[in-house]
Amino acid sequence: MTTTSDRVSGPLTQQVSQRVSQSVFDGSRLRVVLLVDVYDGAQQEFLEAYEHLCHQVASVPGHVSDQLCQSIENPSQWLITSEWESAPPFLTWVNSEEHVDMVAPLHNCVRDTRSLRFHIVRETGGPAAGVDSGQRRLQAAPRIGDGVIRHALTFTVKPGSEETVARILSGYTSPEPRVDDDTRLCRTSLFMHGNRVVRAIEVRGDLLAALRHVARQPEVRAVEEAINPYLEQQRDLDDPASARAFFTRAALPAVHHVTAARKMSDAVRQALYYPAREGCGMRLAELLAQQDEAAVDDPRGPVLCSTIFQRDDVVMRLIDVQGGLDGESVPVLGRGDGGRMAELTSLLDVEALGTDAAALADGDAARLLSLARMELVTDRCAPEA
Numbered sequence: 001m002t003t004t005s006d007r008v009s010g011p012l013t014q015q016v017s018q019r020v021s022q023s024v025f026d027g028s029r030l031r032v033v034l035l036v037d038v039y040d041g042a043q044q045e046f047l048e049a050y051e052h053l054c055h056q057v058a059s060v061p062g063h064v065s066d067q068l069c070q071s072i073e074n075p076s077q078w079l080i081t082s083e084w085e086s087a088p089p090f091l092t093w094v095n096s097e098e099h100v101d102m103v104a105p106l107h108n109c110v111r112d113t114r115s116l117r118f119h120i121v122r123e124t125g126g127p128a129a130g131v132d133s134g135q136r137r138l139q140a141a142p143r144i145g146d147g148v149i150r151h152a153l154t155f156t157v158k159p160g161s162e163e164t165v166a167r168i169l170s171g172y173t174s175p176e177p178r179v180d181d182d183t184r185l186c187r188t189s190l191f192m193h194g195n196r197v198v199r200a201i202e203v204r205g206d207l208l209a210a211l212r213h214v215a216r217q218p219e220v221r222a223v224e225e226a227i228n229p230y231l232e233q234q235r236d237l238d239d240p241a242s243a244r245a246f247f248t249r250a251a252l253p254a255v256h257h258v259t260a261a262r263k264m265s266d267a268v269r270q271a272l273y274y275p276a277r278e279g280c281g282m283r284l285a286e287l288l289a290q291q292d293e294a295a296v297d298d299p300r301g302p303v304l305c306s307t308i309f310q311r312d313d314v315v316m317r318l319i320d321v322q323g324g325l326d327g328e329s330v331p332v333l334g335r336g337d338g339g340r341m342a343e344l345t346s347l348l349d350v351e352a353l354g355t356d357a358a359a360l361a362d363g364d365a366a367r368l369l370s371l372a373r374m375e376l377v378t379d380r381c382a383p384e385a
Contacts, residue, residue: 019296020146020259024087025286026119028139029064032090033116034080042109043075049105050080056102057082062089076111086137087117088282091253095311100248107241114208146259148186149207152200152252152309152316159195161230166192168226170378175217177382183209187381189318191374193273194354195232198252198316198374200271200309252316255282256289256308260296267304267320271374274315275352284347285310287340288317313349316374341365 038046050068057063066082084090093099106113119139157165169190177185183205190199203210214220224237235246276284285308292306305320345360345368353371360368 019144019261020257021143022145022254022257023143023289024091024255025289026139027086028137029120030084030087030090031118031120032082032084033118034082035114035116036078036080036106036110037112038076038078039109039111040076045109046078046106049109052105053102057093060089060093062086062093083120087119087255088286090117091255091310092282095251095253100245107244147204149203149205150200150254150257150307151203151207151211152198152254152318153247153250154196154198154252154309154311154314154316155246155250156232157195157197157227157230158232162192162195165197165227165230166375166377168223169197172223173219174380174382175214175220179205179210179213182206183213185210185214185382187379189269189271189379190377191271191273191316192377193271193372193374196273196314197377198271198273198309200307200316200318252309252311252314254307255285255310256292257306258289258292258296259305260303262299262304266322268323269376269379270319270321271376272317272319272369272372273353273374274317274372275349276313276315276347277349278313280347281310281313281315284344285315287344287347288315291340291344292317292319317372 036046054066054068057066062085064083064085066080069079069081071077071079082090121139121142123138174188175185179185183203186202186204188199188201190197192198201210201214221237228235228237233246233249234242236242274284274288289308292303292308295301295303296306302322303319304322307318309316309318345357348360350357350360355367355371
């Protein structure tokens, strides 16, 4: 398969596929923009925390540079930009416990933050000093979006409580989909695999505004309080620090999405859980993304839409499949070669899937599909505005 990163040169006006797609696996450089609103009088504390943080970040693999800016109109507003060799090393760091510890000193002096991530498509000027030009890859062509932001949350519950938790999570009243004039909730899909819960959401507009809107709804708060006793990681929703730590660790970002250019019909939403061996989550997600690129491009294939979510060693694949997963499994898993299938299974934590390496040694796609399949708890689409 030819990926975007394989085509690192060429005019911006080159032919672009009409399918909807997003990916962190382009191989191109990443620009991260962090907008920060600092409490009045806390500027010096913020500067000291930033200085400590930037010295630590400088040693993170994949980090190239960063810059701190202060608004000339409002001194409480700051801007931190950083450049990374590509998205995967940044995401590996930002989703790590190391990052949680690094940024903790900032929480006492900032009122609000907003993080934006961009692949660099074109630029003027020469390469930055000290960086090999071969590493400074640009995105070869713009991707086509559909205006939808995809995100997920995942957490585990105490073994034995799965049925109770599923009943609680399926019984809530959906919140009002309209957040404001620019933001709207589109779809919420909730699945379980053993004691792991994954809630995937689709939003048009501002993801952070949508998450805050949902958290304020009484019916949602009641459900969150009801499942608190069953969570493996304790949290206190009345304690901002406790709630922030929980949801930071629960965040499961979308690292790849593709929707076929052909019309979707008779689509059934399914989810597959792929626990990775320690340190192998990003590579496992990349392999699944490559498979789904090929599966969606197959005009006779059943896969119409796929989103890969990944954080650390948790990988989840959300797919819309024509007719569901009851048919032939190979097209759903992707028609990769035997070597790719063997690598995929070698990256899995087979014990977490309830099997052993010998059971998957022959690349049995149907067996893997059965083990990875998640149980649907609820799937709710908001009515069209």
